[in-house]
Amino acid sequence: MADFGGTDLDAFRADTRAWLEANYPKSLNAPMGEDEAPWGGRKMVWKNPDAKLWLDRMAERGWTAPMWPKEYGGGGLSKAQNKVLEQELRRLKARPALMSFGVWMLGPVLLEYATEEQKQRFLPAIVRGETRWCQGYSEPGAGSDLASLQTKCEDKGDHYLINGQKVWTSYADQADWIFCLVRTDTSKKHEGISFVLFDMTSPGVEARPIKLISGSSPFCETFFDNVKVAKEQLVGKLNGGWDIAKRLLQYERQNISASGFGGGGGLSLVEAAKKELGVDGEGRIADGDFRARLAAHSMDAHAFMLTVRRAEAESKQGSGPSAAVSIIKYAAAKMNQERTELLVEALGLQGLGWEGDGFSADELAAPRAMLRAKGNSIEGGTSEVNLNVVAKRVLGLLDHQ
Amino acid sequence: MAVLTEEQTMLRDAAKGWASESAPVGALRKLRDSKSKQTFDPAAWAEMGQMGWAGVIVPETYDGSAFGYLGLGLILEETGRTLAASPLLSTAMIAASALQLGGSDAQKQAWLSKIATGEAVATLAVDEGAHHAPARTALSATQSGAGYVLNGTKTLVLDGEAADLLIVAARTSGAPGDTNGVTLFLVAGDAAGVTRSHLSLIDSRGAAKIAFDGVEVGADAVLGEVDKGWAVLEPTLDRAYAGLAAEMLGSASAAFDITLDYLKTRTQFGQVIGTFQALQHRAAKWFTDLETTRSCVEAALEALDAGADSRALASLAKAKASELVHLASNEMVQMHGGIGMTDAHDAGLYMKRARVTEALFGGASFHRDRYARLMGF
Secondary structure (H helix, E strand, O other), rough: OOOHHHHHHHHHHHHHHHHHHHHOOHHHOOOHHHHHOOOOOOOOOOOOOOHHHHHHHHHHHHOOOOOOOOOHHHOOOHEEEEHHHHHHHOOOOOOOOOOOOHHHHHHHHHEEEHHHHHHHHHEEEEEEEEEEEEEEEOHHHHHHHHEEOOOEEOOOOOOOOEEEEEEEEEEEOOOOOEEEEEOOOOOHHHHHHHEEEEEEEOOEEEEEEOOOOOOOOOEEEEEEEEEEHHHHHEEEOOOOOOHHHHHHHHHHHHHHHHOOOOOOOOOHHHHHHHHOOEOOOOOOOOOOHHHHHHHHHHHHHHHHHHHHHHHHHHHOOOOOOHHHEEEEEHHHHHHHHHHHHHHHHHHHHHHHOOOOOOOOOHHHHHHHHHHHHHHHHHOOOHHHHHHHHHHHHHHHOOOOO | OOOOOHHHHHHHHHHHHHHHHHHHHHHHHHHHHHOOOOOOOOHHHHHHHHHHHHHOOOOOHHHHOOOOOOHHHHHHHHHHOOOOOOOOOHHHHHHHHHHHHHOOOOHHHHHHHHOOOOOOEEEOOOOOOOOOOHHOOOOOOEEEEEEEEEEEEEEOOOOOOOOOEEEEEOOOOOOOOOOOEEEEEEEEOOOOOOEEEOOOOOOOOOOOEEEEEEEEEEEHHHHHHOOOOHHHHHHHHHHHHHHHHHHHHHHHHHHHHHHHHHHHHHHEEEHHHHHHHHHHHHHHHHHHHHHHHHHHHHHHOOOOOOOOOOHHHHHHHHHHHHHHHHHHHHHHHHHHHHHOOOOOOOOOHHHHHHHHHHHHHHHHHHHHHHHHOOOOO
């Protein structure tokens, strides 16, 4: 991994540490509430103005998208420098300056497929957190079979006209713009799809939140009724959107996996189990069966974490997402579902509260996180689809003839 | 695969080539069919010695290459792929580790060079019951004059019949279950009072049951400190766990590769069976387990090389490898169908070896329990 001068990197670390210490607002040291996630965009209400200050300072250095080229507002950092930055941010226990589908998913494909004008127009605004993006992929009849999508996009000479419906559009009600897969040729399946960008305030766009079993509403049904879209907002070739879509999904799965799905309140599984199930004379969780299952889960989680780390170490500089990503998404979903189930089980009756008195905030968060986690093996490609991808792309097994 | 140095890659490739040409699965089958009581082929072991594999973790002063645990793990993985029968684990990994961790200069002088060059076979005699339980050591060592007298029995001693050197865990104080009061002794394999009997195991490798009946040793036979043998034994066992896990990873990988080939060639209902989604998903899950286990094995070996606390990682690696070979050998037979049940097919050899390596040095349950304790629950 010695493709950089050690001294230069040491200097970069020293500079970075000094700058972060001087610029990270002290008021952000408190735990970040769920309503404080820094998604940016026009509708963002900054509960703590320092969070906005932190975003602006980081964005000015391009460090909300540290490895993007500087000409589009990015930080221009090498992989090694980016790792140092991540380490220093972790060391500070810094909150993210920006959470952004634009940075995680759209930006990387724009860098690869967009025209120079499109890059100039969209990327810097993403870096600065000015535009919040949502993803218009799934439709009621096109989930795992995404290429069956029907949302119609017609060429009207000087513009496109879009009609149809999307579903599971994450935060569509909060987003400023959408990157959207549309059908531009009905005679072909995969080769009739295009990738377009448009403003969510365009006339004819409507987003309705969907309430989930966990009680939250991160997703929407999104309707398009004669939405006019300028032609220069098509990315890549007309009918060439499927390749872009697949590439973006790789970034999405990588991002979902890297996040480890988190959530579920601040409770430690071990501490919760010890408290509610009791301990034996040696300080071990008294319920032997639960302890054994917790140990098995902890080992799987440990193995998963080591695998993520190994995949990172092995992925060569600048070669995009690796094939292992599909394994990681599948495993991450399984881990998170097991973890949240075990926490609810460990809490016993204290893990079954929905709201109100009698439960701590962490206890109330546990069952909701468990319920929310059921979506982990569905969103971003179901576990079955991910296993198909591994079987076909990694193991070379063929389709049924 | 970990990010390997050029030398490590060369070592692995050499091991891969040698194992497939000189010690293929057929060699184990031949050993079995010869009804030999040998647990390995001496000629193959001599070749491994000449290639320097017995001295991979031994310092250069004792004729080793000081190439580290990851290096030895790469060889163990390759020999595990073909189920190659050799004392690489018992001698080059475990005994060499114990001597380096606890040996006096004289003890190292006496044994390490011989181990590194493949002249001597050495092994650890630790378990006494049906399950790996090092703290339950009961074999007694009582002081007698300047030395000690050993009485008791050890079972499933790897390469115990061929060993020139036995490293024996004995109790000098305390009661079975205590980690205090365990002492390690170096005992010559042919010492008076040592009776070695062959245990014919399902994997055709065998092991020895060894009775110690008034075996007299001098004070210079103590490896490490009296009553404080745990300080050497536990880290030695961590190396055993990690090394064996590397071997198991190799076996599981080979079982996977052989099965994947079969999925791509066998036809039923006019289809190659690998096109059936039911089998594709099982193969993909198996592959996921292979990948996550590989991460654990490599992390344990790397931690050993770094001198870090590797206890939890070693148990993690052994537990995951135990689950993996269990799954791999079962899936190998099932996906092969009837042919996998025949003695003529290699699937059975992988199945039998898997069961032995699962139980050896602690099964998944032992290591889950140890991991949980180390993690504080």
